[in-house]
Amino acid sequence: MQVVMQEQTAAPQGNLVTIEGLCKSFGSAVVLQDVNLTVKKGEAVVIVGSSGSGKSTCLRCINRLEEPTAGRIIVGGQEATGRGVDLNALRRRIGMVFQSINLYPHKTALGNVTLALRKVRGMSKHEADAAGRRHLELVGLADKADSYPSQLSGGQQQRVGIARAMALEPQVMLFDEPTSALDPELVGEVLNVMMRTKDLGMTMIVVTHEMQFAREVANQVVFMDAGRILTRGSPEEILVAPEHPRIRDFLARTNK
């Protein structure tokens, strides 16, 4: 049996996100058990595993959309867990992209991107619009600034979602199955934007079922199973020549 590799938190330097002993239960259902993970600055960590393995919950604990039951999370050298954490300030430093996209339907693409710039960062409308357009350009949607979400394709909507999160210039971006709700033909454009995000040096934690993307982009692949990290390593170790039968099983099912 493969023993889970346990990084200790001895070297916080260069570690942008540190998760220690993270546990989460919903009532009597245990969703996460003693999850430990470190993410270095500029690194892309891809979390894979079957549905219900706790991947999304783990991600959502980092920006406290879920309240951890136990454990400690440090983001950018600052405590993210425990009492007295300014959640709004924490979330300002953490961008999130959702499976269900969650664009504001009553606002244009630009309005979606600029809302937090104005209300959270306190930018003037002029500054926010300029920054917003810059980030829409980054995701290739400069010409869609004035379109409403209902006028955009799913892939375009998700790219606006990425621009909305990136515009706040977060320290780390969380991607929660960003392409799972999209038609297969629209997945590529979103993954391309995510690769560009990585190239810009953004630290990323990505929950996805896109194994090709994981192989190409991940510095570290984490395999979760039943609320635990079963194993982790380079994409080659985990996705190309996995030793663990559970992973071989999983890959056989996902690759078909």
Added chain:
Amino acid sequence: MDQIIHYFFDFSLMKTYWPEILWGFLVTVEMSILTVAIGIPLGLAIAIVRLYRIVPLNALIVLYIDFFRSIPQLVLIVLTYFAVPYFGLVLEPFAATVLALVLVLSSFAEEIFWACINSVSRGQWEAGRSTGLGFNQTLFQVVLPQAIRMSIPPLTNRAIAISKGTTLGSVVAVPELLNVTSSIQSNVANPTALTVGAVLFLLLFLPFVRFTRWLERVYSHPS
């Protein structure tokens, strides 16, 4: 045929009463506008307070809403006018009627707003909060604009239904349109006045009803 014309359309009988009818019409318009202008914002305010989930306060809110949604408007108007003075608050018939209708409309409006706020997906809250917006900012910038948009058609319907309750003010002698026209009817022993009243009510409410139709069409096909 002549009979019908004589009974319902003998406008010559109205000659001396037009100013009175117009006055009654204005009272009805005034009461309707006041009811809507106070009742709907009050309902929204209550729905917002309820969102903060302060347990004892929410129990009171639910009690308030359920009470005023259950009690017939006529009973409430009579109660407000005749019973409230025993608690030291004497209200003019006009004020008593408006107050009663405001209480009822605010309760229905609250339920409509509450349902619409809750039907905005959790993902919208999460999207707002994940970008560092606070609860209030997310509520006012993200959730309420969507909820209010959804609530407009049912709200307009409800506002019309309750505004028509202004006619109930006649039981406490508010000189509104129904009261005026029905007393003219008994003075001249001819119901033409009621015909005039009916036409004026239609004139007041039909545009609103058409307006809700238009809204429903617009909102069922979002751009």
